[in-house]
Amino acid sequence: MNIQMTRLYEAAEALKNLHSQAEVARALNVSAQVINNWEARGISKAGLINAQTVLGCSASWLESGVGPMSLTTIEPANVSGSMRVEQADRDNTNFVHIKKVKLRLSAGVTGFQADPEFDDGGTIPLDPRWIAKHKFVPSKLIAIKVKGESMEPSLHEGDIVIINTEDQKPVDGVVFAVNYEGEAVVKRLSRDIGEWWLTSDNADQRKYHRKMCRNGECIIIGRVVRREGDKI
Incomplete structure (x- = not known):
């Protein structure tokens, strides 16, 4: 079984008390064949985002195993000190919330650090369907003014x-x-x-x-x- 699916089943049981392939498929609104494909080849980007939205787990963690399982503590894998993607309300799974940040840069240096921008709630809610449509990875998105x-x-x-x-x-x-x-x-x-x-x-x-x-x-x-x- 692909390691991503091992993590998916672990998250489904820990966060939503789902114990079988059928329960996971129903929760994610996908067919058993899709689940079988993921077990063989890994989870699609759209599937990662869907699982993040439905289960409350980190798409980044599902994909790479890096960072914590829970969505509320997602850290981007490759951008040290940058934004986090989290849900403002643990019970609200309708949107992915992108942190608004202020960038701190150095001339001639690749990469950046990001400080949270707390005005107007500090996040931008995005429809996960829009994210999936464009095949974006939430942990790679930042919002600036x-x-x-x-x-x-x-x-x-x-x-x-x-x-x-x-x-x-x-x-x-x-x-x-x-x-x-x-x-x-x-x-x-x-x-x-x-x-x-x-x-x-x-x-x-x-x-x-x-x-x-x-x-x-x-x-x-x-x-x-x-x-x-x-x-x-």
Whole structure:
């Protein structure tokens, strides 16, 4: 049996008092064949997120065995000191709550630390179906607040953006969070004359001119995958 399924059965029994394959399948609303496939090949990403939502266990723990079993104490596996994904209410399994954080960066250093942002509840609730649709890993998602007016009208100051730290491959025309000389910035990447550039959406390009993104001065933190804001 795949080790991920061993962990799944352990969590199902410990957290939901489920003792058989049939009980687990019913709880997760999947067929016995799906369970058999997982036992042979491992749990799909959508299955990991579904199990996290239904059982209250950590998808990261199910996948890798790293960290605690319980969802309420998930630590991301590869980002030291960064956000935790947890449910604000242990009885509420309808949403995955992403911690809002402030990034602490160092110029030229890959990786980051994140301090909790406690205003407005301190978390962003996301529908697990949306997460599963895009095949995101919750422990790789962080939420930060947009600063300044450089990305208007696409992003406004105070907007919250969700960043997928697992996706750091530069793509022309896509918005990323970037460590630029030790400062966390949200910019659109552009490819021109054989170089990558950080560009702003603001029409005032004299004030918000593009900056070259190369070497250790410009390190991608992750791709912006969602915006939460009040302005339309």
